[in-house]
Amino acid sequence: MQGIHTASETGILRLPADSGRAALAALICLIVTCMHGAARADVPAGDTHDAASSIWLRCGALWDGRAVKTAGPTLVEVRAERIVSIRPATALPDGKVIDLSGLTCMPGLIDSHTHVLLQGDITAADYDEQLLKQSPEYRTILATVNARRMLSWGFTTIRDLETEGAGYADVDVKHAIERGVIPGPRMQVATRSMDVTGAYPLVGYAPNVVVPKGVQEADGADDARRVVREQIYHGADWIKVYSDRSYQVQPDGTLDDIPTFTLDELRAIVDEAHRQRHKVASHAMARQGVHNSVEAGVDSIEHGNYIADEDMRMMVQKGIFYVPTIYVGEYVAEGRAKAGAPVWKQMGEIHEKTFRRALKAGVKIAFGTDIGGFDWQINPAHEFGWMVKFGMTPEQALRSATVGGAELLGWSDRLGTLEAGKLADIVAVRGDPLGDVSRLEHVRFVMKGGIVYPSAEPTP
Numbered sequence: 381m382q383g384i385h386t387a388s389e390t391g392i393l394r395l396p397a398d399s400g401r402a403a404l405a406a407l408i409c410l411i412v413t414c415m416h417g418a419a420r421a422d423v424p425a426g427d428t429h430d431a432a433s434s435i436w437l438r439c440g441a442l443w444d445g446r447a448v449k450t451a452g453p454t455l456v457e458v459r460a461e462r463i464v465s466i467r468p469a470t471a472l473p474d475g476k477v478i479d480l481s482g483l484t485c486m487p488g489l490i491d492s493h494t495h496v497l498l499q500g501d502i503t504a505a506d507y508d509e510q511l512l513k514q515s516p517e518y519r520t521i522l523a524t525v526n527a528r529r530m531l532s533w534g535f536t537t538i539r540d541l542e543t544e545g546a547g548y549a550d551v552d553v554k555h556a557i558e559r560g561v562i563p564g565p566r567m568q569v570a571t572r573s574m575d576v577t578g579a580y581p582l583v584g585y586a587p588n589v590v591v592p593k594g595v596q597e598a599d600g601a602d603d604a605r606r607v608v609r610e611q612i613y614h615g616a617d618w619i620k621v622y623s624d625r626s627y628q629v630q631p632d633g634t635l636d637d638i639p640t641f642t643l644d645e646l647r648a649i650v651d652e653a654h655r656q657r658h659k660v661a662s663h664a665m666a667r668q669g670v671h672n673s674v675e676a677g678v679d680s681i682e683h684g685n686y687i688a689d690e691d692m693r694m695m696v697q698k699g700i701f702y703v704p705t706i707y708v709g710e711y712v713a714e715g716r717a718k719a720g721a722p723v724w725k726q727m728g729e730i731h732e733k734t735f736r737r738a739l740k741a742g743v744k745i746a747f748g749t750d751i752g753g754f755d756w757q758i759n760p761a762h763e764f765g766w767m768v769k770f771g772m773t774p775e776q777a778l779r780s781a782t783v784g785g786a787e788l789l790g791w792s793d794r795l796g797t798l799e800a801g802k803l804a805d806i807v808a809v810r811g812d813p814l815g816d817v818s819r820l821e822h823v824r825f826v827m828k829g830g831i832v833y834p835s836a837e838p839t840p
Contacts, residue, residue, distance in 0.1 A: 434459045435476040437806065437827075438469060439485035443814060445782045445797035448775060450484055450812050458804040461829040465800055478832070480808050480825055486778070487798050488536030488805030488828060489820070490785025491760055493682055493703050495752025496523040496530070496538075496553060497546045503715065508582055511545040511592050520549045526756055527553060527564030532836040533759050534807035534823030537566040537785065537795060539748075541620050541661055541682065542573035544594040551615035563833055566805075568617040568789055570661065572596040574607055574649065575622040576640045595622065601648035604641070608652040619653045620661045621646065621678070624669025627685075629726045635686035637666035646676035659790075661703075665727070674700060680788060682748070684738075685709065685731040692741045701788045702738050703748035706731060706766040711754040735770040745772075746788045747781035759836070761821040774817040804830040 434457050442454040444466070453469035497519050501507040510519065523546075530538055543550050550569040557564040575595040582591045598607040608619050623646065624637035641649070646662075653660045654677075662673035665683045673681060674691045680701040681687070687695070687702070695702065709731055713724035738745065747767070749760040767777040786796025794803045808825035826835045 433475065434464060435478065435830075436473050437478050437485060438472070438481050439483065439808065440481045441484040441812065442466070442798065443484065443486045443778070444799065445487045445779065446799075450814060453481065454485065456485060456798065456804075456806065458806075458827070458830050461803055461831075463798060463800055463802055463804050463806075466798060478825075483808035483810055483824055484812055484819075485798070485806055485808045485825075486813065487782040487796055488807050488826075489534045489761070489781045489823075490537040490539075490747065490789070490795070491530065491535045491749055491751070491781070492539045492680075492701075492746045492785050492788055493705055493748030493750050494530065494538045494540050494760075495542065495544060495750065496526040496540055497543045497549055498752030500755045501544070501753060504583060507544075507594070511582060511594060516546045516549055519546045520553065523549065523553050524556070524562050524564070526752070527557060527562065527567075529756060529836075530751075530760070531563055531565050531826060531828065531833055532823075533761060534809075534820070534826055534835070535565050535760065536805040536807070536826070536828040537789070537791070539568045539570075539618065539661075539785075539789060541570045541618070542595070543571060544573075544752075545592050547572065548614045554615075565828070566795075569615070570618040570620040571611050571614060571616040573620040573622065573663075574598050574604070574611075574641075576645075579625055579640045580622060598645070598649075601644050604645045604648045605652040608649055608658075609656075612653075612656055612658055616658070618659050618661050619649060620663065620682075621649055621673075623662045623664040623673045624666055627666050627723060627727060629723060629730070633730065634688075635666040635727060635730050637669050639668040639672055641672070643672050643675060646672055646678075650676045650678055674698070680746070683709070683750075685727045685734060687734050687738060689737065689741075692738055692743055695738075695743050696741060699744065701744045701746050701784075703746050703788075704731070704735055704738075704767075704770075705748050705750040705753075705763075706735065706770060707763045708750035708753045710766070711758075732770050735767075739771050739776075744784065744787070745776075745780050746784040747777070759821050761823075764817040764820050768817050774814050777817055778813060778820070804828075807835075 437456040439454045441450045443450045455467050455469045457464040540550050548571050554567040556562045573595045577597050580595045598604040624639050626638040628636050630636050650660050659679035661680045662678040663682045664670040664673045665685045670687050674694045682703050713728050749763045751760045764777045783796045786792045806827045807823050809819045811819050813819045824837050826833045
């Protein structure tokens, strides 16, 4: 496999000279160097090719993100960071070839709901541990490990939806990846997230004990605009809002809630974000939170365990995405049921019905997992199986993590499909994922921007 364009494994930092995080960055670099260098012995360290020359991926089969089935043996030409051409593999070209003839190539996967700075929060004790006992620096180091995990699983792009009390650390992780300091997926980040006073507390502490919050509080339309401006100033790509809380199943089977922001506040948030050409993601799990979010014109509904039919129709009209995050609900329900909160089991049953109605109604659905809300030892591609179980075809599920994710992020011009001119974000699995979606849990080849990175499972 000579001539493969690989990620640098030297561990050299390329930080600005005036960086105030030199010590932290050096420690991160040491950790990543050890992990990265040991992950794949079959990819030579620092082996690069001339930017003007091409390398070829010899794929046994290929799904380009547009076709309804996989194509046969295919050659993908990559030059620098982009795809140059795609053609049938009738004859091997001259030059450097990566042999993936035993695998199916496809676009890099996109997870539209992650938390790289969160290490699972199924119990209050888990959450308190992270906010009260772990420093932001330590949490950032863990985030770099999680970012690398995402890339090794084939997720070449993620949208990270808040730091849960770690400030603007996600912006630094994103920049470190962009500058080549650490390996990881492309990132869009939401920084601190927004909620109202009293709606997102650490519980069980005396009123006179001041404890940190996992969100930034905002009250009133003017204050909400101020917070949006502040977060964008500090590097937020998205604004995330918590639009509801305290869930109850009603006798008619719908899921009710307590809305957080007023409609006027939500409209101010959306207006301010859109005015500055940024999008808004709304954590909205039930009737009122979803309705207010849709009325305000957010860009995505996160979780959406219950969405009324009329709100689905409005989502279709406005082009609002639905990011269902199915598995995390099942994961949390197990823990909460043991803790005496069976409502979460009922919420899962309602979620399946909502997902099937949304699919039938034509709501745009993007793949998102909420990883960090569940353990980082679990491959987020597990979500694909749940989407199929809830009614999607494997092709629909895969499109939600490629074409759909790229559209949600506003990156359809560069990601989501394999075609000439787009970024060379390419992953490969054994067999046909359109026949068995669980194959996506075993990615064996990862390329991001023309660079080969270690995969969680080695290339055969």
